[in-house]
Amino acid sequence: MTPFDYVRAGSMREAVELRSRSPNAAFLAGGTTLTDLMKGGVEKPSLLVDIRRVPDLDYINVSSGKASLGALTKNSDLATDPALMKAAPMLTQAIAAGASPQIRNMATLGGNLLQRTRCPYFRNQAFACNKRSPGSGCAALTGYDRGHAVLEGSSQCVATHPSDLAVALVALGGEIQAEHISGQRNIPLSEFFRPPGETPWIETSLQRGALIVFVETDLPPEARRSVYLKVRDRASYEFALASAAVGLHQDGSRIIGARIALGGIATRPLRFATAEASLIGRTADEAAFRDAAAIALGEARPGRENGFKVELAKRTLVKALKLASELQQ
Amino acid sequence: MTPPDLSRRDLIYLTASGGLLGLGAPGSNAEAESQQAQARPEKRSVELTVNGERREFQIAPSVTLLDALREHLELTGTKKGCDHGQCGSCTVLVGGRRVLACLILAISEHQGEPIETIEGLARDDGVHPLQAAFVAHDALQCGYCTPGQIMSAIGLLREGRPADDDAIREGMAGNICRCGAYEGIVAAIRSISAGGVE
Numbered sequence: 237m238t239p240f241d242y243v244r245a246g247s248m249r250e251a252v253e254l255r256s257r258s259p260n261a262a263f264l265a266g267g268t269t270l271t272d273l274m275k276g277g278v279e280k281p282s283l284l285v286d287i288r289r290v291p292d293l294d295y296i297n298v299s300s301g302k303a304s305l306g307a308l309t310k311n312s313d314l315a316t317d318p319a320l321m322k323a324a325p326m327l328t329q330a331i332a333a334g335a336s337p338q339i340r341n342m343a344t345l346g347g348n349l350l351q352r353t354r355c356p357y358f359r360n361q362a363f364a365c366n367k368r369s370p371g372s373g374c375a376a377l378t379g380y381d382r383g384h385a386v387l388e389g390s391s392q393c394v395a396t397h398p399s400d401l402a403v404a405l406v407a408l409g410g411e412i413q414a415e416h417i418s419g420q421r422n423i424p425l426s427e428f429f430r431p432p433g434e435t436p437w438i439e440t441s442l443q444r445g446a447l448i449v450f451v452e453t454d455l456p457p458e459a460r461r462s463v464y465l466k467v468r469d470r471a472s473y474e475f476a477l478a479s480a481a482v483g484l485h486q487d488g489s490r491i492i493g494a495r496i497a498l499g500g501i502a503t504r505p506l507r508f509a510t511a512e513a514s515l516i517g518r519t520a521d522e523a524a525f526r527d528a529a530a531i532a533l534g535e536a537r538p539g540r541e542n543g544f545k546v547e548l549a550k551r552t553l554v555k556a557l558k559l560a561s562e563l564q565q
Numbered sequence: 566m567t568p569p570d571l572s573r574r575d576l577i578y579l580t581a582s583g584g585l586l587g588l589g590a591p592g593s594n595a596e597a598e599s600q601q602a603q604a605r606p607e608k609r610s611v612e613l614t615v616n617g618e619r620r621e622f623q624i625a626p627s628v629t630l631l632d633a634l635r636e637h638l639e640l641t642g643t644k645k646g647c648d649h650g651q652c653g654s655c656t657v658l659v660g661g662r663r664v665l666a667c668l669i670l671a672i673s674e675h676q677g678e679p680i681e682t683i684e685g686l687a688r689d690d691g692v693h694p695l696q697a698a699f700v701a702h703d704a705l706q707c708g709y710c711t712p713g714q715i716m717s718a719i720g721l722l723r724e725g726r727p728a729d730d731d732a733i734r735e736g737m738a739g740n741i742c743r744c745g746a747y748e749g750i751v752a753a754i755r756s757i758s759a760g761g762v763e
C-alpha cells in the first residue's frame with residue numbers, strides 16, 4: 237500500500253470537512269473494496285477518513301411506500317431484516333446473493349453503491365484502463381471480454397457494475413441523500429449511475445467529497461411480488477453474468493404494473509422502462525415475458541466473447557418474471 | 566506494452582500476487598507487506614481486545630488486522646491465503662460476527678469491538694467441540710484453510726441453525742478449500758449444528 241494518513245470522523249459533518257481538506261482523501265467504511273484496491277496500488281488515497289463509527293447512519297426504517305436505509309447499514313443486516321424481506325423481496329434477495337457472509341458482515345449500503353468494477357484490467361496495472369488511468373485506453377476492448385457489458389458500453393470502457401443490491405434499488409427507484417461540504421443534496425436513483433461515455437472514470441453523479449447519508453427507496457405495489465435472480469459461473473460467491481430484479485403488480489392474471497432492472501450485462505445497473513410498459517395490460521405468461529425480454533435486450537451490442545450474455549440475460553429475465561408471477565400477492 | 570503508471574511498489578505487488586486472476590500462494594504477500602511496513606515512518610498506538618485480552622502496540626495505518634494478529638501479536642493461527650478477500654482463510658470474529666481480517670485496517674478497530682481468533686476457541690477441558698468435529702469428520706487435509714473454516718462455521722452457527730446441508734454450503738461459500746475437504750466440513754458443521762454452539 238502507498239503510505240497514507242488516517243483520521244477517524246466523529247460525525248457526518250466532521251467527515252465531509254476532513255475530506256474536503258485533502259483532494260486525494262477517501263472515506264473508509266466497510267473497506268471491502270477500498271482496502272483491496274489500495275493493496276494493489278489501484279487506489280492511492282493520501283488520507284483515509286474513517287466513517288465506521290459515525291453515529292446515526294446505521295438503520296432500516298420500512299414504512300408504507302418507502303424504506304429509509306442508513307448508509308452505514310451492513311449488507312447482512314439489510315439482507316435479513318424481516319420487514320424489508322416482506323416489503324421488497326427483490327432487494328433482500330439481491331443483497332443475500334452478493335459476495336460472501338464475511339463480506340456482507342463488513343460491507344455497507346453506501347460502499348456497495350460506490351464499489352468499483354471487477355474488470356480484471358482495472359485491477360491490474362500492467363494493462364490500460366480509462367477508469368484507473370484516464371486516457372490510457374481500454375484493454376478489455378481487445379482483450380478477454382467474456383464478463384463485460386453488452387449494453388451501454390462505449391469506445392472507452394465496457395466494464396460492468398458489480399453490485400447486486402444496486403440492481404434492485406434501481407428497479408424500485410427512490411433517491412440518495414448525500415452530505416457535502418457545500419450542503420445536502422438528493423440524487424434520484426435513476427440519475428445516480430452514469431454510463432461510461434467518454435469519461436468512464438466518472439461513475440456516479442455524486443459530487444467529489446460527498447458522503448452518502450441514506451437511501452430512500454420507493455416501495456411500489458410491484459415491490460411485494462418481486463424476485464432477484466442471479467446467474468453466475470458457480471453457485472455462490474461470484475459476480476453475476478446476468479441478473480434480474482423484477483416485480484409484478486397483477487389484477488388476477490393481468491399485469492397492471494411491472495419493474496425490471498438487469499445486472500451483470502451493462503456498464504451500470506439498468507432499468508428497462510419500455511420493457512416494463514410492454515407488460516401492462518397483458519396476461520402474465522411466458523409469451524409476454526419473452527416479448528419484454530426481447531425489448532430489453534434489443535439494443536445489445538456484444539463484444540467478441542460475451543455474445544452468450546444476450547440470450548442468457550433474456551432467459552434470466554423471463555425466468556425471474558415467471559417466478560414473480562407465481563408468487564402469492 | 567508499457568505499463569502506464571507502474572512504480573517499484575506496484576511491481577512488488579504484481580509479482581507477489583501472481584498474475585491477473587489467480588489466488589496468490591499462501592503467504593505470498595508477506596515479504597512485500599513487511600518491506601512496506603518497514604518503509605513507513607509514522608506509527609500509531611492501537612489497542613485491540615483479542616480473545617478477551619487487551620493488547621496495545623504500535624503500527625502504521627496500512628497494517629491490516631491480519632498482519633497485526635500474525636506479525637505484531639504473534640497469533641499465527643489466522644492464515645493469510647489470497648490476502649484479497651477471496652479465500653476466507655483469514656476469517657475472525659469481530660463483535661461476534663465473522664469478517665475477513667485481510668480487508669480490515671487494524672487501526673480502524675482501535676478500541677473497537679472484541680476480536681476472536683482460532684487461538685481463543687479452546688476451553689480448559691480441551692479443544693472446542695467444532696474443532697473436535699473437524700478432526701472426527703476428516704474436515705481437512707493440508708489444514709491451511711482450517712482456522713478460517715472453523716471461525717466462519719462458528720459465525721454461521723451463531724447466526725442461527727442452518728436448515729440443511731445446502732444452507733451450510735451457502736453459509737460457508739466464503740471459505741475455499743483447495744484440498745477439497747468440503748464433504749467433511751459440511752458433515753462436521755452438521756454434527757454440531759444440532760446441539761448449538763456458544
